[in-house]
Amino acid sequence: MVVLRAKVIVTGDPAVGKSALTQAFHSDGTHFPKNYSMELYLYDSAGKEIFADIVQQHWTQPDMILVAYDMTNEQSFNACNKWFERCQAQKPNQSIPGALVAIKTDLKQRRVISTKQGREYANSKGLEYFECSPKDHENVEAPFYYLAKEFHNLYNVKIEQMKTLT
Amino acid sequence: MFDVALRSAGGTIALVTSFDEKYPPENIIDGSLDTFWPTTGMFPQEFIITFSTLMSIGNIKILCSNVKELCIEKSTKTEPVEFEPLVEKEIENIDGQMQREEIEASFMIASFCSNIIHVIIISCSKPCRMHIPVTSASHLRFLIKSAFDHFVSIHNVSVNGTAVH
Ligand SMILES: Nc1nc2c(ncn2[C@@H]2O[C@H](COP(=O)(O)OP(=O)(O)OP(=O)(O)O)[C@@H](O)[C@H]2O)c(=O)[nH]1
Numbered sequence: 190m191v192v193l194r195a196k197v198i199v200t201g202d203p204a205v206g207k208s209a210l211t212q213a214f215h216s217d218g219t220h221f222p223k224n225y226s227m228e229l230y231l232y233d234s235a236g237k238e239i240f241a242d243i244v245q246q247h248w249t250q251p252d253m254i255l256v257a258y259d260m261t262n263e264q265s266f267n268a269c270n271k272w273f274e275r276c277q278a279q280k281p282n283q284s285i286p287g288a289l290v291a292i293k294t295d296l297k298q299r300r301v302i303s304t305k306q307g308r309e310y311a312n313s314k315g316l317e318y319f320e321c322s323p324k325d326h327e328n329v330e331a332p333f334y335y336l337a338k339e340f341h342n343l344y345n346v347k348i349e350q351m352k353t354l355t
Numbered sequence: 356m357f358d359v360a361l362r363s364a365g366g367t368i369a370l371v372t373s374f375d376e377k378y379p380p381e382n383i384i385d386g387s388l389d390t391f392w393p394t395t396g397m398f399p400q401e402f403i404i405t406f407s408t409l410m411s412i413g414n415i416k417i418l419c420s421n422v423k424e425l426c427i428e429k430s431t432k433t434e435p436v437e438f439e440p441l442v443e444k445e446i447e448n449i450d451g452q453m454q455r456e457e458i459e460a461s462f463m464i465a466s467f468c469s470n471i472i473h474v475i476i477i478s479c480s481k482p483c484r485m486h487i488p489v490t491s492a493s494h495l496r497f498l499i500k501s502a503f504d505h506f507v508s509i510h511n512v513s514v515n516g517t518a519v520h
């Protein structure tokens with residue numbers, strides 16, 4: 190048995206639904222195999238630029254990132270790179286695993302960013318792409334399960350490296 | 356002087372902040388450089404080594420990976436409380452790996468000078484050395500404040516010392 194802990198920065202433009210998403214995510218643990226458990230510490234960050242300084246004080250030593258945008262809002266999609274780069278700057282020599290999450294899939298008629306656009310940007314940054322609607326409780330668990338699994342894989346890889354150190 | 360942290364010399368691990376049953380914290384004090392204790396995510400992390408009795412400390416050697424900022428504190432109490440700072444070090448990140456022989460050579464250095472403690476930390480490739488005035492302790496607390504990776508490993512901690520009578 191092992192308990193893994195990861196600090197996850199949840200970031201993106203204001204009002205894209207970050208807080209709605211983090212609050213909608215409740216795990217009962219049944220999705221995890223029995224040999225490990227995972228604690229994700231979600232740092233739900235304010236998107237408003239005036240909070241930028243204070244927000245980044247909480248971003249030291251991040252393990253993973255979740256960048257969110259509102260799929261009905263092009264500006265929020267364009268801002269993803271800024272948020273990603275800011276978080277990545279906390280760990281200049283190391284790539285941070287993460288997820289790109291398109292939120293508000295319930296607003297189909299107002300959609301302006303396609304799945305293809307989202308996926309392409311995600312791929313270019315090594316992020317996994319997800320779509321969800323916290324409002325309809327659609328697919329809100331998937332990004333977090335992905336992050337948990339990714340962190341577990343990372344742990345296993347690092348353990349193998351530690352074995353070869355001496 | 357001998358390694359008083361060793362499990363076989365009565366050393367125990369009083370506290371750890373990470374636990375993976377496959378890599379128990381006792382690996383730190385089993386005398387082997389091959390076994391290790393990994394942290395399992397987030398920082399700070401710490402472990403406390405408790406000696407069988409109050410010890411006069413000769414030198415402290417730590418073999419680890421990915422540790423960046425390390426603080427060592429000591430307590431002379433029976434219980435692991437009231438720790439005082441001993442050393443604090445930020446280790447440089449240097450690429451490349453040390454050879455087994457070099458690691459063993461670094462671990463061989465004995466304390467010839469009776470009023471100084473050598474603290475040797477091997478985290479990246481280059482061992483880093485510090486000197487501190489001689490002191491006594493019944494517990495040592497190792498606080499890992501930050502790291503070069505998501506996880507660090509502590510392979511061995513050896514503490515040369517003799518019981519204070
Ligand atoms: N239609 C729809 N609205 C949503 C959804 N998720 C969130 N919202 C709405 O979007 C608005 C902003 O949501 P928040 O979760 O507060 O946004 P945020 O990203 O945390 O914003 P900041 O904390 O200001 O950066 C609220 O009015 C939510 O009700 C969704 O899936 N669908």
Ligand SMILES: [Mg+2]
Binds near residue numbers: 207234235
């Ligand atoms: Mg919010």
